[in-house]
Structure formats: C-alpha cells, structure tokens
Amino acid sequence: MSLLDYFKSSKVSSASLAKERLQILVAHERSSLNQPSYLPQLQKELLEVIQKYVNVGQDAISVSFEQDENQETLELNITLPELITKKP
Amino acid sequence: MSLLDYFKSSKVSSASLAKERLQILVAHERSSLNQPSYLPQLQKELLEVIQKYVNVGQDAISVSFEQDENQETLELNITLPELITKKP
Structure with missing residues (x-):
C-alpha cells in the first residue's frame, strides 16, 4: 500500500467531521546514526512555513516524534x- | 492504523536497501474548495527548507500531487x- 493509498483509505471517516485538517509527516530512514538528527530543527522551520499559510495558534498543532535504530518520524x-462562509 | 504505524510496517523492506531516504507527506482535508489551494506554493517552500539540510539535486527528489473533491495530498x-564513512 502506498502512502497515498493510506490517506485515501483514512479519508472517509475524517471527512464526515467536516473539519479542515492539515497533516504533515516526515520520515527519515537513516543508514547510520553517526550524525546528529536534524529533524527537530527541520520541524521548527516547517512550522514557520506553514504558519505563513494558515492562521493557527500553537494549541491547534500537535507534534509527535518517534525515533528508533534506523528511522525517525515526525x-x-x-x-x-x-x-466563515458569507451568506446573502 | 495510525500513520506512524504505517511507517513502521513499511520500514523493514526499505531498510534492507541501506539507503538514506527522506519522505515528506502533506495531506490537506478541505471542507470547501472555494479557496485556491496553497499546496503548490507550500511545496516550493518545503523544498527550500529541506535543501538547507540535505545536499541533493532536483533529480533526487520526486514529487506527487493528488487532488480530489475534499483532499489534496502532496x-x-x-x-x-x-x-562517506572514514575508515582508519
């Protein structure tokens, strides 16, 4: 299953909520852990970019970070x- | 299945390649298509941020964009x- 398929399959239930949602996923597969992770810094910059487009406060954003021996996921x-939809 | 589970389940086969890989997914669930999409512009800015961290050319980056009535996925x-690992 591709990632795009995953999003498609998970869409129906969330669409019924009629909420707008933006989800960003970053996965870094690493062959070596000799170098420090740049994901925490990348996360900060991604949020700065996103906040140019959407007007949300910190409380509307939830962040998860997971790390194991050869993959980091943000x-x-x-x-x-x-x-707000204007009505005549 | 959460997205993090998805990445975990897909990890084994790709880890065996011993390649480094960075994957970024953006899904925007929209309740209305009255406003223009900002994902194409967001994509440009995301790539600019990423290229601060990783030294890759355009040919190392593949981009997919899908859109249907209430979801866009990048x-x-x-x-x-x-x-390059230095050997003694």
Missing part, C-alpha cells in the same frame, strides 16, 4: 479554523 | 546521498 497535525 | 520522496 508527525504534525494541524486543525484548521473553520471557514 | 508527497515528496528524497533519496539522500550515501554517507
């Missing part, structure tokens, strides 16, 4: 404010 | 150069 989940 | 796959 997951950012951002709940976006509901759009 | 996938960046980056093959990192192999580390």
Whole structure:
C-alpha cells in the first residue's frame, strides 16, 4: 500500500467531521546514526512555513516524534479554523 | 492504523536497501474548495527548507500531487546521498 493509498483509505471517516485538517509527516530512514538528527530543527522551520499559510495558534498543532535504530518520524497535525462562509 | 504505524510496517523492506531516504507527506482535508489551494506554493517552500539540510539535486527528489473533491495530498520522496564513512 502506498502512502497515498493510506490517506485515501483514512479519508472517509475524517471527512464526515467536516473539519479542515492539515497533516504533515516526515520520515527519515537513516543508514547510520553517526550524525546528529536534524529533524527537530527541520520541524521548527516547517512550522514557520506553514504558519505563513494558515492562521493557527500553537494549541491547534500537535507534534509527535518517534525515533528508533534506523528511522525517525515526525508527525504534525494541524486543525484548521473553520471557514466563515458569507451568506446573502 | 495510525500513520506512524504505517511507517513502521513499511520500514523493514526499505531498510534492507541501506539507503538514506527522506519522505515528506502533506495531506490537506478541505471542507470547501472555494479557496485556491496553497499546496503548490507550500511545496516550493518545503523544498527550500529541506535543501538547507540535505545536499541533493532536483533529480533526487520526486514529487506527487493528488487532488480530489475534499483532499489534496502532496508527497515528496528524497533519496539522500550515501554517507562517506572514514575508515582508519
């Protein structure tokens, strides 16, 4: 299953919530742990970029970071404010 | 299955290649398509941030973008150069 398939399969249940959501996933497969991880710094910069596009506070952003012997994974989940639709 | 589980389950086969790889996924669930997508511009900025950390050319980066009625997905796959390990 590709990652795109994963997102497609998980879409139905979340779409029913009618919420806007932005999810960012970074996976770094490392063949060696000799060098320090740059994911924590990368995370900071990714959030700075995203906040140019979406107007959300820190409380709307949840971050998970997992690390094991040859993979690091960073997951950012951002709940976006509901759009205000003008009615005539 | 959470996204982190997905990465864990897909790890074994790719780890056997002993390649370094960075994968970034952005999924935007949209409740309305009234506003233009910002993912193409976000993609450009994400690549700029990443290239501060990894020294790769455009040919090492593959990009997929998919869009349907309520979700957009952007996938960046980056093959990192192999580390040069000094031997005594």
